[in-house]
Amino acid sequence: MRIVKLHKSNLMSFLEEISQESELWAPVKKYEDKHIFKNIEDFDQIDLDYTRTILPPKKLLFPPSFRMYEATPKKFHADFSHISKKTLFGVHPCDIHGLLIMEQFFKQSYEDPYFSEARKNLTIIGHSCWPDEHCLCRSTQTHIVEEGYDLFFTDLDKNYLVWIGSSHGDDLIQLKPDIFDEDVTEKDIQQFMRWREERDKAFQSEIQFEAMPDLMELKLGDSVWEELGEACLACGSCTSVCPTCNCYNVRDNPVLGKEASDITRCWDACTLENYSAVAGGENFREKKSDRLKLWYTHKLQAFISKYGKPACVGCGRCVATCPVDINIKTVAQSLQGEKVDAFWRRLNQEVTQ
Amino acid sequence: MKKDKVKIGIYELTGCAGDALLILDCEKELIDIFSAADIQSFAMAKSDNIDGPLDIALVEGSVTTEREIEEIKDIRQRAKIVVAIGLCATVGGIQGRYKPHSVWEADYKSVYGETEMTHTKPIQSQPIDAYIEVDYYLPGCPIGKDQFLNFFTRMLGGNPPEKYPQPxxxxxxxxxxxxxxxxxxxxxxxxxxxxxxxxxxxxxxxxxxxxxxxxxxxxxxxxxxxxxxxxxxxxxxxxxxxxxxxxxxxxxxxxxxxxx
Structure with missing residues (x-):
């Protein structure tokens, strides 16, 4: 690990250099208050003044839908054509943690060739950020990153402090070595420490994640699950936007006029009704409350037991996305016995009045 | 021995004919559709239609007249598999919009008055499963090309269609x-x-x-x-x-x- 300095005026020329080598992806404003990661054609589109994108970076490694292979009666042809060399610039620490969790999952017992190939082709350049009212990454300890990136840019007014996190990151610096300053001064260090302190003070939300495995166990039979189930629209949005949700379905699409089938892989969501349906017409989790319980057990209990940390990186996407306010914040607050201001709570009060 | 081609009939009851039109609009695949199956009846596409036994009937539109009740019953009786395609056949469509029967009667009267219908008697519009058993449903307004082709190809191969129960x-x-x-x-x-x-x-x-x-x-x-x-x-x-x-x-x- 090495830290260098880059004057902000040199950022664009550095990105231009990178875009000669690979597709450049970066945050772009799609709506007044919402950003997405997009393949950059025009450098002016890049907008680093963002908190979170609608979909997390998992979409670059594992697109919502892609063709895995073509199957014929005798053989199959793997299809990696959706994978290309990409550089993702402007990733926040929570999302880098999300990608690390994804990687852990897709490589744990049987390495997933599609994920691994896409990961091999992805360069990650992180960027510092400032929390809004939904950010929970200090509670999940994912506001700091130590691995999982090639370069990481911390925004300090006129300069960036640039962490070099891999040998590939160092190669990137060597593309334009003249613009990077090896001399990080005491003044820079002090400025960084001040920035860190202020950033840490800026968090407005907090959850005690350490208590969650026990609370989940103690409250598995709690009426709150029914209450959540009553309000859940089962739209699957929380799952789509979650940086650590990795479930998928594999679909068989026979090709008309050919003895062949396109096998596609697409995101699935345990919050959708069909997820737990099995042959014979049975469904293990027909009830929305059971599906939500599964989602939260996985994030707040099972993952912690196995890996020592929650499968939540505190990005706040579920908080910003769920139309009925079912999210990590309100569910955790409710499990902790706190007062909850959420549509799902108001709905149940109204219907049972 | 070469297998006989699957016999298919495509029918339109009351609706905008958008689903039949979408099938015709599969221009790139049309030759494959007609070569892979024996299309017995498809009023929008051809005139030499035969009303005989079918392997699969694809029915669009809702049941809105007494004559259509007979028609849908006849289709059911001739076809091994009946598929409701499009919004009108699956749930009733705009004309099958939910309203109590008395409200429908009053609405009908305010539009048509006492005019006597000579051709066939109109009834409150219903999806086809109000009258017959339906094997599969393919929703849409109109149905989607990809879903239709996936469905059609699976059915030709003797496989049940894949459901897409997601919002x-x-x-x-x-x-x-x-x-x-x-x-x-x-x-x-x-x-x-x-x-x-x-x-x-x-x-x-x-x-x-x-x-x-x-x-x-x-x-x-x-x-x-x-x-x-x-x-x-x-x-x-x-x-x-x-x-x-x-x-x-x-x-x-x-x-x-x-x-x-």
Whole structure:
């Protein structure tokens, strides 16, 4: 690990250099208050003044839908054509943690060739950020990153402090070595420490994640699950936007006029009704409350037991996305016995009045 | 021995004929469709139609006259598999919009007065499963090309079609649209069957529910959410009923019971 300095005026020329080598992806404003990661054609589109994108970076490694292979009666042809060399610039620490969790999952017992190939082709350049009212990454300890990136840019007014996190990151610096300053001064260090302190003070939300495995166990039979189930629209949005949700379905699409089938892989969501349906017409989790319980057990209990940390990186996407306010914040607050201001709570009060 | 081609009939009852048109619009695949199957009847595409035994009947449109009741019963009797295609056949369509029979009678009278119908007697519009047993449903307004081709090819291979029980929100999120419901707009995405790829929301227009309701849709929560966002209860019920056909009658009644 090495830290260098880059004057902000040199950022664009550095990105231009990178875009000669690979597709450049970066945050772009799609709506007044919402950003997405997009393949950059025009450098002016890049907008680093963002908190979170609608979909997390998992979409670059594992697109919502892609063709895995073509199957014929005798053989199959793997299809990696959706994978290309990409550089993702402007990733926040929570999302880098999300990608690390994804990687852990897709490589744990049987390495997933599609994920691994896409990961091999992805360069990650992180960027510092400032929390809004939904950010929970200090509670999940994912506001700091130590691995999982090639370069990481911390925004300090006129300069960036640039962490070099891999040998590939160092190669990137060597593309334009003249613009990077090896001399990080005491003044820079002090400025960084001040920035860190202020950033840490800026968090407005907090959850005690350490208590969650026990609370989940103690409250598995709690009426709150029914209450959540009553309000859940089962739209699957929380799952789509979650940086650590990795479930998928594999679909068989026979090709008309050919003895062949396109096998596609697409995101699935345990919050959708069909997820737990099995042959014979049975469904293990027909009830929305059971599906939500599964989602939260996985994030707040099972993952912690196995890996020592929650499968939540505190990005706040579920908080910003769920139309009925079912999210990590309100569910955790409710499990902790706190007062909850959420549509799902108001709905149940109204219907049972 | 070469297998006989699957005998297929494509029929249109009351509707806009959009589903039959979509099948014809599969221009790139049309030759494959006609070579892979023995299309016995397809009034929009050809004139030499035969009303004989069928392996699969694809029926679009709702049942709106007494003659159509006979027609759909005849189709059922001739076909091994009957598939309802499109919104009108699956849930009733706009003409099969939920309303109590007495209201329908009054509406009918106010439009047609005492005019006597000579051709066939009109009845309150219903989806085809109000009269016959339906094996599979392919929703849409009109049906989607990809879903249709997937369905058609699977059926030709003797495989059951794959169901797509997911709401519009799934495609909507995958397309990274801003959630209109969260923004306070009247969007029926969470209640509506996907297959359109969230085409309206992709263009910043809310979902009106034209593919019909998805199984297990949470009407009560959506109704109260829209009410909390300031929409008038009567307006919400009317909009919910627009494309949901006759089958949501009970749901609307239950919402009314809950909140008088």
């Amino acid at each position: 519009v929100c799934v495609s909507c999120k995958h397309n990274e649209n801003d959630c209109l419901l969260t923004k306070g707009e009247f969007c029926l995405g969470p209640l509506t069957a996907d297959g359109c790829g969230a085409i309206c929301i992709n263009h910043n227009l809310p979902c009106v529910g034209c593919w019909g309701p998805i199984e297990g849709a949470n009407y009560t929560s959506e109704y109260h959410l829209l009410k909390e966002k300031g929409f008038d209860p009567e307006f919400i019920k009317k909009k919910l009923a627009n494309f949901s056909g006759t089958k949501i009658g009970k749901l609307i009644e239950s919402i009314e019971k809950e909140r008088p």
